[in-house]
Amino acid sequence: MVKALTALAERDPEVKAGITTKPWSMTYFINTGYSNHQKGFALDVSLVKVSRTETRTTGGHTYLVPVDYQEYEMPTPIHELSMAAASTTGPGETTLASTMNDPALALRSYFRKAGMTPLESEWWHFNDYAARTLAGGRTSTGGFEVTRCRSAAPG
Numbered sequence: 001m002v003k004a005l006t007a008l009a010e011r012d013p014e015v016k017a018g019i020t021t022k023p024w025s026m027t028y029f030i031n032t033g034y035s036n037h038q039k040g041f042a043l044d045v046s047l048v049k050v051s052r053t054e055t056r057t058t059g060g061h062t063y064l065v066p067v068d069y070q071e072y073e074m075p076t077p078i079h080e081l082s083m084a085a086a087s088t089t090g091p092g093e094t095t096l097a098s099t100m101n102d103p104a105l106a107l108r109s110y111f112r113k114a115g116m117t118p119l120e121s122e123w124w125h126f127n128d129y130a131a132r133t134l135a136g137g138r139t140s141t142g143g144f145e146v147t148r149c150r151s152a153a154p155g
Helices: 002-011 013-020 102-113 129-135
Strands: 042-044 048-058 061-071 117-119 122-127
Touching: 002 013, 102 117, 102 122
Parallel strands: none
Antiparallel strands: 042 122, 048 061, 117 122
């Protein structure tokens, strides 16, 4: 991913400007090492308005599945790696970006109230630093290899 984004930025001046215009740098939009996602301390999420659900049961557990919903308009498509997706005006800044609309602000509020920390460069990304602290040095690198499947059909 790093190589592909770097190559694209070299070919396309607009892409390059979107990930290198100060105060941002490309490394703020794409991690060259292990990310908090790989370590199990981050998630990417958006918002939808659910208008209809279905109740389903699997393995004796009942749950709701959204079957009709409308995505809220957010500042950018999720995973757009550019400063247009930034939630603040720069790294380490608390001033919100002018592109942060009401749904993005609501999402940010929900996750902050849950103890998560928003990432400045991505409106959709939230880190769980408390979980990282509890894990101590016992983290993952995300280098998983599936050697067998333990899944079974619900019954």
